[in-house]
Amino acid sequence: MSEQGRTDEAATYDMSAAQEKWRRVWDDLDPFRAGSAAPGAEKRYALTMFPYPSGDLHMGHAEVMALHDVIARYWWQRGYDVLNPIGWDSFGLPAENAAIRNDEHPATYTYANIETQAESFRRYGISFDWSRRLHTSDPEYYRWTQWLFLKFRERGLAYRKNSPVNWCPNDQTVLANEQVVQGMCERCGAEVTKRELNQWYFKVTEYAQRLLDDMDALVGTWPDRVLAMQRNWIGRSEGAHVDFDIELASGETRTVTVFTTRPDTLYGATFMVVAADAKLAAEVVAPAQADALAAYVEEVRKASDIDRLATDRPKSGVDLGVTATNPVTGEQMPVWASDYVLADYGTGAIMAVPAHDQRDLDFAKVFGLPVRRVVDTGEDNPEETYVATTGDGTYVNSGPLDGLADKAAGISRIIEQLEADGRGTGTVNFRLRDWLLSRQRFWGAPIPVVHCPDCGEVPVPEDQLPVRLPDDLKGADLKPKGVSPLAAAEAWVNTECPSCGGQALRDSDTMDTFVDSSWYYLRYLDPSYDQGPFDPEQAREWMPVAQYVGGVEHAILHLLYSRFFTKVLHDMGMVDFVEPFSALLNQGQVINQGKAMSKSLGNGVNLGEMIDTYGVDAVRLTMVFAGPPEDDIDWADLSPGGSVKFLQRAWRLAGDVTSPAGTAPEGGDVALRKATHKTVHEVEQLIEAHRFNVVVARTMELVNVTRKAIDSGCGPADPAVREAVETVAVLLSLVAPYTAEEMWERLGHQPTVARVGWPSVDPALLVEDTVTAVVQIQGKVKARLEVAPDISEADLEHLAMADPAVVRAIDGRPVRKVVVRAPKLVNVVV
């Protein structure tokens, strides 16, 4: 790129040559090895969500890594000992599907892509410690995933149960609730159906309250919206279980418990509704209504989840032909079945209070069921309007509660009464369900359990881990068949029972890949550790992660699971903290022309081409400068060419410095020195606040004033110029490592600029000689005064009132009030 015959001002450096050159130097110096900081340095763990190895890196990776690296490199410069590892989340469906397509083993695709991405990361110049590299599909890794599964099982936190589960007919596997989005498979978009299967679960629900409570410690360092999403997902609600006796057709009595958040409206419960697809409905239905129920359930099954999600569709249901007794009024209430009650939330049955719940009221209206108001809110009576009232009010028609106007008191009184009568109890209910972890796919960690006809479910002994995946399956062997491809691998699935030695079968399901990623941050501490999943000593030194950076798409799944794992490990005594990630930053997405990049829109931007055209540094700088890190950035709005120009301008400064390396800055041009020190000081605060775009803007300003100083100010030989240019190089080392290194070399220094240390700020140089004070009349600026920064309020007021422009503006009117904020402002009110 550099050519002969150009003037000095127009000189540029060759970006691609610099990339080749410095990459080798860095490989040699290995400057980002954790543990290489000065002895006693504070340790900081910088983590970025590890990539999935599909294809090469894309613009999204480029953005998140560029932002993340600002933090990691800043910490190194500040003298911290930094752990910034990289690895791959390398199990998963895309590799398996590629293997079926290409008639090969999934490992082929996986490890080839990993090499491609690793090469791209190196070229991209991220400050990773490559010695910590891991892949979750390595047997050395999944050995410990399996080990953790067994430990969870020992603690009763991994268990099997029969249950209707989410089934993706396209991927031919079950899905966790978290992986079903709007009734669709979050991976392939197919409509999810239900199947009754025996599957493995992690008992996340046991940790629901702690997952909620411990979020208090994350407020302020995690994005509010992520905390809100997790809270919402956990879905805690306080209420009561209330028992209703149902008079069955056989004459027997069956007690049915409902969950309600409004036990205080029990006097207004006029009917009961059970989930149509729950066993309960079939168990209590009167014989005369059994056919009607069966027909209704069939109808509901046919209606897809998509239809169910439409909240405005009319209520439907069927009368079960039995009645339940209201425990406080003694009234007989009809029992209905409907699909608006969910089988797997609460108890799958509700007491309907149509006057104060719109859904119940809609149902009552369709079927002509009674409505009775028990809370008078002052609004129109819902019995007439068919608009349910849900606010606070005075209890009516509610026996002992009548006249009371306090909802909290109403709730606790009813609960007391129910508890005294043995008809109910106060309780807390969560929306969170247990985590379904079995997958009927091949490319995952096998579940380390053997099923023996005599001994039943037998865990694989620890010394036999890992249970390795067979390496002789490929192509059509891996086609989804509704059961795991492993079930058909006879040589693999047939085994000895570890307990009795008899013929037995391995569990042929594999674990959800989210199990792998729930603990990888601990494995990074020492990926070759063979005494356990991670080195507890290293965990004490480095954990928890000081800054985690990644996409908001993991707001619930990965982050919730990792938090759960950490709490379990804490309870096992393996770690001494309860939250894995102290701070979280969600970067925005890179979009193009207002829309997410996609093949169908044809608006994709190829990272490799961008790097070839503009160079790594310009692409990184463009990403960081684009805007606040958590905002989406539209590539069409940006100017990578402008970034190139800026980097060349900055680089050119280094060539203009004529003072020798090592020149002390003292005695240099004071104005330039002040600009330099002020920039460093501001950048420190901006980085702490993650305002990286402004960091770049401040660096540009410093480049601009340095250019002026060289051309028309103190001149290139002034020591302040060297100080300014060296500062620019250090600032750029966070964002544009190649340019920074080129500058550093040109300035007569040895590599690497990435570890030279952060410039120290001289507080004396942060003090301004004079400050511009603004004098306002009625809030409008009328005069400006140059004053000392430490001027007293009285002096400033005096100066302001004496200013001719101010006197003119006041024009003899009486001054009602003078507001003085020394040294910046005086406001005169007349």
Add this chain to the structure above:
RNA sequence: GCCCCCGUGUCCCAACUGGCAGAGGAAGCCGCCUUAAAAGCGGCGAGGUGCGGGUUCGAGUCCCGCCGGGGGCACCA
């Protein structure tokens, strides 16, 4: 339907606990340099902060109500 975030020059974006609306960049225009162009250097313009109220000496910033955009949840009893 409920909850959250965001609306600042042509565009992307700055503006500390309320205190001179403009830092940086892009695009544009004008000079300098050049035989010329590119590159480089220097300079210029423009909005009163989506709309309407309110609080305040003073509001882009705080409060209320709208409009527009984005996101999350969604029959969760």
